[in-house]
Amino acid sequence: MAAVGNLFASNGMSMKREFTTSVAWSTAASWVEQIAAALIFLVIAKLIGVESFGIVSMAFAFLFLGEFLVRDTIAEAIVERHKIEPGRLEATFAVLMALSVVIVLALVVIAHIAAIVYKEPIVTPLLIAASPTVLMIAAAGVPLALLRRRLAYKTLAIRTVVGVMLGGSVGIGMALNGFGAWSLVGQRLTEIAVNSLLTFIAAGWVPRKWPSRSELALVRGLGPRVLQLRFVTLVIFQTPTVMLGYFADPRAVGLFAFAARLAEIVLTVFVKNLQGVAQSVVAELRRKRDATAGFYLDLTELAAISGFVAYAGLALISYPLVELLLGPDWREAGQILPFLCLAYAVISLTSIQEAYLLAVDRPKPFLWATLAEAVLGLILIALASRYGPVATAAAVAVRALVALPLRMRATHVPEGISALQFLRVLKAPLVLAAGMSLIVGTWRLAMLGHIPDALYVASAILIGAGSVGLILFCFMPGAVARLRTFTHASP
Template structure:
């Protein structure tokens, strides 16, 4: 059992860290070849399409994973309902683009990008089945292959001088390759059949999940759209540069952990003590890894952007620092939504998610014309400061996960990260290094100071963290 769990996690993180590496390559190339405005245009269009696809995906995938028994009629219902909704969405989005803008290029970009919804939705039933069976090897393969082909295609389009089309080409090719790999791995014929009662049940179970996902992902994708309306494509390009640096490690690690966490939490949903135990352990391990990572990004933001991406992106430095701090705060309660889904109590935080999202978007729209991308960064930080306590309150009402557990899981990583930050800020100006040597020196000093501080507070952390993957 322990070996199987480690193998599963190994494939999950092979996929996710592979994505970090591949995404970093394409992102550096885009930063060199595209202007902030071109990157902004592509980002806005893909953000709209992905936001719509995310809503549909959330309604279907997690409820399918939670089902005690997944039958052929369930698969066919979910698959064909997804296909039909996707086709209608493509027509609606293409028509809306024609009405919104008179520029043919933007109309064509939006219409082509909307096809991504179809590929994304076709994949949901396959992904749900493989998550249920623990076939993370296939899931990792399809994502990595999609990223490779998408990255090559996007870079080729950028080299040919097509600007924002590069972002759209990459996203579309990734999803196409992904669904091809999934269908080859599971070459079943899905009969055309839609079971009305099951579809209604699926919608009832998935709607709260979709609303939660929509509210959080609106900030990741929708904020680009609102910022573009308020401050223009250049501001979106700067904000997206900073956001992508945060999202590369966050999305890879979060998605890997949460893909494993939902089925693991669901299996323990009937045993509150075991569920609380695995949430405690998972939060402690995640905090140990991610809190210093995000604070470290804030500390090295200037070197990272200027050395890797170039001086034309200098405006993104303070944005990156603010977003990194927001990510560090969010990490403390990263399993809240997943735990609520596992016990079917996700409705407890819906109002909080929606209200804080609308508040953040209002801040972006109201302040974007004055502060540009910084308005979006500060809005996300404010939202994180508000939503985290509300998520803990929801967990406490659902499963008894209160503030004492929250602090016990996070205090060591937070204190050790603050020690790390103070040490780096003190040593950095005294080191005398420049360029990449300065960046490397800060990383080494930060890692060593964090390791020492954490080990002083918790000398047995290696043995305890190992047990997380072999017990409970």
């Protein structure tokens, strides 16, 4: 695998330093944000209970689909383009706002249908009340893309943390005062409103004119393709929630949604920051006509090490962890989580693939692979959801594993990356995760049930972290050298 340093020869190491600095800020923000968000999430979930949490998750399955369609979709071309043409920003803003209005109107209709299908009338007002978040996210789409283009991840980090803290304060306050499921609606509205306002202030941009027809035509191309990809991706993520809501009950939805949220927190902390920054940096490299395929392979190894180790560790502590956090009513979520850990370990790879293809403006083959995964998931999960949330989680894991070769082919063939190159990249992450799992798994067999659960969880985390460091530095010098290229950029 080519060293990352060679990829930046034509521009010195400036882009490498930009990547490292941006990832550092993004990672710091993710840790602060996710620690705060996790604590807020746990407090609200415990206060409102499993069923209320499940009902909100049923409503938010459609809300998140609407939000996802306007977040980082049409505006992606602003990040990727070599040069921003006059009028593109206003045209993108106009299209996003028009799309968001259509989505909100659709959500109002869906809210009534979903309440009938789920047999839960409260879904209607919950979804309608939360739907303005789609308008807020759409409005901030252009300034957010401008900040990403500038690699202004320090600014984005501060804005994200402030939004989470203020939103969490509102949500917890409402939960303490007996608002139940409405607490999560208040939290969501506050968080998104604060994020959107701070994004406009930081970017220093507002639309100054109505775009002409020729300027609106600039929005064609990458933006609509990303919109299609985001839609299909959200179908993949929300299929379990919708199917469990229809075939099972709010409790099953709540348990699954809680387990999925824990898995998402790990993904955000360990991988998502890499994904977002990588897309911006690869796009910048492409504008400067530098090589990108080698950078993708190095980044895949980094993401795989982070994701594989984190999810293997989470699976090994899932059962006692869930009960410690929320009590025995949520115990079944601990059985769901290991299957989701397997699925999200695969997502650690596919998220980097998606970021890379968007940056080089080649998302079409990946879109078809994603669509195939969505169709497969609809079939598998519709069958599994009749047997409860654990069976559904197992179907999610099978879906991810079966679809991975399709996504790999869509990513690697256009770039001339062989299967052998990719497998070589995964060797160190797989060995590292397996070695750590063997050590922690042995500790689990010996100690789980014989010592307090809190002590087991804490000791397993420490042993896991120590074993990862031991294996890396003692037995994998090559992997350590490649990882150091992300933190030791020469001036």
